[in-house]
Amino acid sequence: MRLKTQPFRLSEDQEKKYRQFYLGFDIKQTRRGLLLFTIPMVAFIFNDYQFLGFSSIFIATVLLRLCLLVFLSFTFSYLGKVKNYLVYDKLVTITSIVILFGSGIIHTTRPPNFILHVLMASISLFVLYLVIYN
Numbered sequence: 001m002r003l004k005t006q007p008f009r010l011s012e013d014q015e016k017k018y019r020q021f022y023l024g025f026d027i028k029q030t031r032r033g034l035l036l037f038t039i040p041m042v043a044f045i046f047n048d049y050q051f052l053g054f055s056s057i058f059i060a061t062v063l064l065r066l067c068l069l070v071f072l073s074f075t076f077s078y079l080g081k082v083k084n085y086l087v088y089d090k091l092v093t094i095t096s097i098v099i100l101f102g103s104g105i106i107h108t109t110r111p112p113n114f115i116l117h118v119l120m121a122s123i124s125l126f127v128l129y130l131v132i133y134n
Contacts, residue, residue, distance in 0.1 A: 019085040027079050030092060033132045034076050037099070040124070041065055048109075057109050068102045071095075092132060100125065 052058040
C-alpha cells in the first residue's frame with residue numbers, strides 16, 4: 001500500500017524568516033547578474049554601428065541603451081540599501097520588465113536577417129532571469 005505524502009510547506013512566519021535570512025545572498029546574486037547584463041549591452045553598441053551606420057535609428061538605440069544603463073545603475077546602487085525582501089521582490093520585478101521591454105525595442109531595429117542574434121539575446125535574458133530568481 002502506498003502512503004500519500006503532503007508536500008512540505010513552510011508557515012507564513014517561517015517563510016518570512018527564510019526570505020529575510022537569504023536576502024543578502026539574493027541581492028549579491030542580482031547585482032552580479034546586473035553587471036553581467038551591462039557588459040553585452042555596451043558591447044552591442046559597436047555591433048549596431050556595423051549594421052545601422054550612423055543613422056537616426058542607431059542614435060535612438062544608443063540613447064535607449066544609455067537610458068537602460070542609467071536605470072540599471074540606479075537599481076544596482078539601490079539594491080545595496082534594500083533591507084526587506086518585499087521591496088527586493090518589487091524592485092527585481094520592475095527591473096526585469098524594464099529590461100525585457102527595452103531589449104525588445106532595441107531588437108526591433110535589427111535587420112531581418114539578424115534573427116539568430118534576437119534568439120540568442122532572448123535566451124540570455126531568460127537565463128539572466130533564472131539566475132536572478134534562483
